[in-house]
Amino acid sequence: MTYWIDAVLQGVLVGGLYALFALGLSLMFGVMRLVNVAHGDMVILMAFIGYITTQTLGLDPFSAMVVVVPIAFVIGYALQRGVLNKTISKDPLRSLVVTFGISIFIQNLLLEYFSADSRAIYSGGIEAQSIQLTDGLAAGLLPVIILATAVILTFLLQWLFGATRIGRAFRATSDDHDAAALMGVNNAHVYAIATAIAIGILGVAGIYHGMRTTFTPTDGPVQLIYAFEAVIIGGMGSFWGTLAGGMLLGIAQSIGARWDPGWGVLVGHVMFVAVLMFKPNGFFPKTR
Amino acid sequence: MNSYSANSTASMLSSSTDTFEVQRSTKAGMITLIISIVLLGLSISMPFWAGSSYLRLFTELACYMAMAQMWNLLGGYGGLVSIGQQAFIGIGGYSLFVWANFVGVDPFTSVALGGIIAALFAVPISQLVFRLPGGAFAIGTWAIAEVLRLVVANTYVLGGGSGASLTALRGIDRATRESVTFWIAVAAAFGSVLLVYMLLRSRFGLALTAIRDSEVASRSQGIDVKKIKFLVYVISSFGFGIAGALYFLANIRISPDAAFGISWSPLIIFMVIIGGAGTIEGPLIGAILFFVLSKIFEDYGTWYLASLGLLAVIVTIWFPKGLWGLVVDHFDLRLFPVQRRLRMPENK
Numbered sequence: 001m002t003y004w005i006d007a008v009l010q011g012v013l014v015g016g017l018y019a020l021f022a023l024g025l026s027l028m029f030g031v032m033r034l035v036n037v038a039h040g041d042m043v044i045l046m047a048f049i050g051y052i053t054t055q056t057l058g059l060d061p062f063s064a065m066v067v068v069v070p071i072a073f074v075i076g077y078a079l080q081r082g083v084l085n086k087t088i089s090k091d092p093l094r095s096l097v098v099t100f101g102i103s104i105f106i107q108n109l110l111l112e113y114f115s116a117d118s119r120a121i122y123s124g125g126i127e128a129q130s131i132q133l134t135d136g137l138a139a140g141l142l143p144v145i146i147l148a149t150a151v152i153l154t155f156l157l158q159w160l161f162g163a164t165r166i167g168r169a170f171r172a173t174s175d176d177h178d179a180a181a182l183m184g185v186n187n188a189h190v191y192a193i194a195t196a197i198a199i200g201i202l203g204v205a206g207i208y209h210g211m212r213t214t215f216t217p218t219d220g221p222v223q224l225i226y227a228f229e230a231v232i233i234g235g236m237g238s239f240w241g242t243l244a245g246g247m248l249l250g251i252a253q254s255i256g257a258r259w260d261p262g263w264g265v266l267v268g269h270v271m272f273v274a275v276l277m278f279k280p281n282g283f284f285p286k287t288r
Numbered sequence: 289m290n291s292y293s294a295n296s297t298a299s300m301l302s303s304s305t306d307t308f309e310v311q312r313s314t315k316a317g318m319i320t321l322i323i324s325i326v327l328l329g330l331s332i333s334m335p336f337w338a339g340s341s342y343l344r345l346f347t348e349l350a351c352y353m354a355m356a357q358m359w360n361l362l363g364g365y366g367g368l369v370s371i372g373q374q375a376f377i378g379i380g381g382y383s384l385f386v387w388a389n390f391v392g393v394d395p396f397t398s399v400a401l402g403g404i405i406a407a408l409f410a411v412p413i414s415q416l417v418f419r420l421p422g423g424a425f426a427i428g429t430w431a432i433a434e435v436l437r438l439v440v441a442n443t444y445v446l447g448g449g450s451g452a453s454l455t456a457l458r459g460i461d462r463a464t465r466e467s468v469t470f471w472i473a474v475a476a477a478f479g480s481v482l483l484v485y486m487l488l489r490s491r492f493g494l495a496l497t498a499i500r501d502s503e504v505a506s507r508s509q510g511i512d513v514k515k516i517k518f519l520v521y522v523i524s525s526f527g528f529g530i531a532g533a534l535y536f537l538a539n540i541r542i543s544p545d546a547a548f549g550i551s552w553s554p555l556i557i558f559m560v561i562i563g564g565a566g567t568i569e570g571p572l573i574g575a576i577l578f579f580v581l582s583k584i585f586e587d588y589g590t591w592y593l594a595s596l597g598l599l600a601v602i603v604t605i606w607f608p609k610g611l612w613g614l615v616v617d618h619f620d621l622r623l624f625p626v627q628r629r630l631r632m633p634e635n636k
Contacts, residue, residue, distance in 0.1 A: 029423070029424070033421075033422060033423065034423065035422070035423030035424055035426060035427060037371070037426070037427070083601065083605065086605045087604065087605065091367065092369050092422040092423040092425075092426065093363060093364075093367070093369050093565065094604050094605075094608065095423065096369050096371070096423055096426050097369075097557060097558075097561050097600055097601075097604045098600070098601050098604050098605065100371065100553075100554060100557065100597075100600070101554075101558070101596075101597040101598065101599075101600035101601040101604070102597065102601060103554075103597070104554050104593055104594070104596065104597030104600075105594050105597030105598050105601070106597075107593075107597075108589075108590040108591070108593040108594035108597065109590075109594050111590045112590040112591060112594065221550055224427070225427070225430065225431050225434060228424075228427045228428075228431065229431060232420070232424070232428075236424075262441075262442050263442065265438060266435070266438040266439065266442065269431065269434060269435040269438065270435070272431060273416060273432070273435060276416045276417075276419055276420070276428070277416065280419040
């Protein structure tokens, strides 16, 4: 019994990381109906930037975030303002192809500079510490920190969306961008802020990912799929839903992996397919 | 002003109906037809005079042409931007191996069965992915391809993660195998173009282009948008199944990563986008261009792919009609006339 409780616990903890990947995807889709195919590759890009920062500046990973997050924020803003804003239309073809192009570009550039070797961000021993809950039930310290970060960021995003000026602009432009523009909202800027926040979160997520496991330049697409599945399982338009979706995906994968190591990821996918089949709006869709 | 122009149009329509005509063919179209017939004859005779390395190369090119054409039907005309059509490449490929190796069907006939099986799979898969809006549909199709890849990789009889060889080809001599494979490839390449051309010139094509231009307006004209999109998805998947089966017939070996891998998608999508989406000529040009480029830059793997990614971004933003669009803008050339154009007489 403890064995399966442990599986659920570890799943929830992994889910924290998936939620961190997924929050930005959810935000961008919510505000401008844009699906960023390069989202997973940006997780890996941030992991590499974090890796360089810790190596060259000799920072510990948490201090590195202070450097990486602003870089990620600026990349996000510039990307939206310079490129993605030109692709926004009702037809998803252009934004999908452009972000797909960026995805291939990032992957191959990383491959060129860093080769296909796997790397990890050294986290100073924190990855080995754990919190003993009961006999035979322990939670790693790092996964707990990641999950806590995910919860805090979800809360902050929900607050930003619901209670601030920029959040009001997000909601307005999401509902009707023409009307929002008439009311004095600068859509180009609002979109760029949304993407900057989305990629900024990846500055944190990428470093956590690099601390938890090893990564290679071609790991991006898998992270995108996990993030996407978390968004769909949770239900679009709700950040708490996305957090829950990440956890549910993590639990499914963790239980699947205990059952047969080769089936872990597949059971996660099966859960996604089942949600599409029986609850196409996800578990916690936005209620208007 | 408004009433005046409305009146004049009405009087023109009522006075004589022979003052304008709907043009459905072009001179360039006639020339295309003649050139196509010559090319078809030349292609069919190729196994009798060309070396086997050329046959292999052209078989590969034909696969790309068929896939690009089928993706364009789906994404360019149907507005269904999928980055998971490798699901059907894989289904076509693996069903070839199952029919030929296990059931004992002739491997060449099995290619056609690959298409049918892919179309059958497309029916339930469409019911899932069609629930996702716009851009999410794209990632959804990809997730489904991943599910299939993992299922096949975990299925022992299909060879698991390391894949399988087409043992059914034993006993067929090499010259026959290469020639027949090549002929199937010729049929796939020409067939895919002909299929899209015929589809677009039919009532179905009219509905499809109407949906592309405005979904709401076409619904108001009584077009069953859902049904048309469903049919496009199934037809495209059928084409991908054939092309996938053909590719792995030429390759003789298959593995889950090669069959269901994501690397297919950027290749095919960039072909269509850079050639020109929403035209028949575009994917053809894109496929030939990519094929030539990939042979030239084979040794520059990562740089080549990174440049392709960048090129796709640049073309999409600044040249959204692709290479063929540039040609059309300058020369008003239409090799495959699928549109209905109103021609007014040259009187006052």
